[in-house]
Amino acid sequence: MIVNNHSAFIIIDIQNDFCPGGSLAVKEGDRIVPVVNELQKRFALVVATKDWHPAGHSSFASLWPPHCVQETEGAEFVAGLDTSRVARVFLKGTDMDIDSYSGFFDNEHRRATGLGGYLKERGVTDVAIAGLATDYCVKYSALDAVMLGFKTTVVADACRGVEVREGDTARALEEMAAAGVRIIESRRLLDARASGSRQRA
Ligand code: VGL
Ligand code: ZN
Numbered sequence: 001m002i003v004n005n006h007s008a009f010i011i012i013d014i015q016n017d018f019c020p021g022g023s024l025a026v027k028e029g030d031r032i033v034p035v036v037n038e039l040q041k042r043f044a045l046v047v048a049t050k051d052w053h054p055a056g057h058s059s060f061a062s063l064w065p066p067h068c069v070q071e072t073e074g075a076e077f078v079a080g081l082d083t084s085r086v087a088r089v090f091l092k093g094t095d096m097d098i099d100s101y102s103g104f105f106d107n108e109h110r111r112a113t114g115l116g117g118y119l120k121e122r123g124v125t126d127v128a129i130a131g132l133a134t135d136y137c138v139k140y141s142a143l144d145a146v147m148l149g150f151k152t153t154v155v156a157d158a159c160r161g162v163e164v165r166e167g168d169t170a171r172a173l174e175e176m177a178a179a180g181v182r183i184i185e186s187r188r189l190l191d192a193r194a195s196g197s198r199q200r201a
Contacts (some may be wrong), residue, residue, distance in 0.1 A: 001187060005044060006123055006126055006176070008132070010124075010131075010145075011130060012048070012103055012141055013137050014032070015052045015074065016076055017075065020072055022148070023067055026160045027160060031160065032157075040085050042201050045087060045119075045124065047118070047119075049086055050089055051067050051075070053093045056096070058098065090115045103137065104141060105144055116148050125151060126153070127145050129153065131158070132159065133160060133161050134160060134161035135161040139172040142176050143179055144176075147182075153182040157186050
């Protein structure tokens with residue numbers, strides 16, 4: 001079962017800088033917002049992450065343009081995202097010298113963000129993940145979730161990829177599936193309640 005009392009929904013980095021007009025814009029990044037808002041209603045527990053870099057973060061020099069700098073407009077959640085049900089926001093990428101694609105740990109697994117412990121303390125066994133970007137932060141969050149023992153689902157159409165190289169999003173989904181992540185479409189979750197009640201009738 002995907003949605004039960006032991007399930008949590010994790011919203012990854014739906015921030016201005018990852019949406020059209022932002023400094024590290026993901027194509028159609030904003031298009032996932034309505035479906036993410038609908039999906040939230042299916043879960044008793046909703047948490048979110050924010051990419052939250054200090055100015056001059058080490059990742060800006062090498063791979064990425066400056067993005068999601070702490071306390072800037074670019075680091076805020078996009079305006080359309082419903083945050084009223086978000087129980088807690090976990091910040092990632094806060095250490096100057098190391099990046100953190102996963103919402104659970106930095107890229108060398110030196111330090112935890114607290115997300116994994118928070119979920120386990122609340123008896124969460126299953127997680128569903130959506131957000132930005134499929135080929136970076138969603139992927140590494142999902143792989144860490146599996147590693148931590150969560151039954152992990154990624155809602156593919158509620159995510160978009162950066163696609164530094166064309167095909168990265170599709171490859172990321174394959175990689176996640178190979179690691180034991182269930183990849184589904186939002187319809188599976190959004191239709192579940194209605195079809196469930198029909199089946200019981
Ligand atoms: C992300 C690149 C750099 C992401 C964050 O949220 O996927 N990607 N920082
Ligand atoms: Zn970042």
